Amino acid sequence: MYNFWENIWKFPKFIISVFIGFFLTAAYPFFQLSKKKKISYFIPLILFLLIGFLSNILRLMLGYS
Template sequence: MNIFWENIWKFPKFIISVFIGFFLTAAYPFFQLSKNRKIFYFIFSIIILIAGLLVIVLKEMLGYT
């Protein structure tokens, strides 16, 4: 039974490492594009724009003013 609980306690670490690996793998092309400053500023501004729009949409959906 101890082996079962040891495996259960290892599972959150595994999930976190899988998510970090996924996001790093998905973001790798953007890291390569960020070597060019013009493209970096464009991508950064797009990310900020998307995040801002997401905040506005969520505020409207949830009724916060």
């Protein structure tokens, strides 16, 4: 029974590490692009537009005008 509770205790740590690994793997190409000088100026612009676009969609979906 001790092994069962030990495994249950380790599960949240496992889930957190999986999510962190997924986001780091997904963001790796952007880190590589940020090393190039010409493209590094557009990354904050793209992120700003993406956040604005998503916030606009959420406002419209939730009924906030």
